[in-house]
Amino acid sequence: MTRWNEKTSxxxxxxxxxxxxxxxxxxxxxxxxxxxxxxxxxxPLMQTFARSRAEVLxxxxxxxxxxxxxxxxxxxxxxxxxxxxxxxxxxxxxxICAKTGLxxxxxxxxxxxxxxxxxxxxxxxxxxxxxxxxxxxAELDKDRLDAKLAALKL
Numbered sequence: 001m002t003r004w005n006e007k008t009s010x011x012x013x014x015x016x017x018x019x020x021x022x023x024x025x026x027x028x029x030x031x032x033x034x035x036x037x038x039x040x041x042x043x044p045l046m047q048t049f050a051r052s053r054a055e056v057l058x059x060x061x062x063x064x065x066x067x068x069x070x071x072x073x074x075x076x077x078x079x080x081x082x083x084x085x086x087x088x089x090x091x092x093x094x095x096i097c098a099k100t101g102l103x104x105x106x107x108x109x110x111x112x113x114x115x116x117x118x119x120x121x122x123x124x125x126x127x128x129x130x131x132x133x134x135x136x137x138a139e140l141d142k143d144r145l146d147a148k149l150a151a152l153k154l
Contacts, residue, residue, distance in 0.1 A: 001035040004070075008033065009041045013048050023049040023059055027066050036067045064118050072107045072114035074152045077131040080104075080117040084127035088141070092128050093117070095142050099149070112154045 002008065012033060016026040026045060030037045037045075037060055045056045060066040064077075078084075078093050096115060097103055104117040123129035126138035132148055 002033050004034050004036075004038045004040075006038075006040050009038065010044050013041065013044050017048045023051060023056065024063070027060060027063075031066055035071045036069055039068065064116070069107070070111070072111050074112060074133055074154065075114045075116065075131075076149075077116045077118040077121075078104070079119070079121050079123070079127060079129045081120040081124070083120075083124035084129055087127045089128040092140060092142065092145060096145060096149075099146070100154075108154075113152075 009030060012029045013026050016022075016029055023045060026049065027037055030041055042053060042056055045051065046053055049056075060068060076096065078096065079089055080093065081089075093104065100108065100113060100115065102108060102113065102115045104115050107114040118131065121129045121131060121136060123136060123138045128140045129136065129138045130140055130145070131137070133152075137144070137148065
């Protein structure tokens with residue numbers, strides 16, 4: 001990820017608009033580049049896409065992939081959908097939250113880890129599932145998850 005930069009941010013917003021792309025695509029470009037949408041990007045997004053602040057923030061809030069704070073160096077996204085719940089996702093979520101002291105949606109104070117809930121990773125037949133630093137993991141249990149966290153050297 002690139003460190004937040006207002007000049008680069010404005011250029012990304014303008015480029016997506018010039019290509020005829022949507023607000024959502026501009027947000028995707030910002031998140032792909034910086035890992036999040038900084039507050040400083042809201043006004044340029046409003047102006048460029050002729051949207052209100054509420055509309056821009058509403059789109060950010062609606063999509064799980066968009067965030068307004070920097071993610072941790074490692075991001076663990078645990079599936080919370082029904083298929084994964086049926087095979088232990090709630091228990092796995094409770095385990096990782098207890099182990100890390102974080103709730104879903106939080107980042108550790110040292111910036112090492114972000115925990116997030118996500119609804120469906122397309123691994124429904126092999127749950128519980130997670131994305132760990134964008135790598136899918138299926139058939140998770142506490143031991144496999146603990147081993148993966150240990151390998152991240154948090």
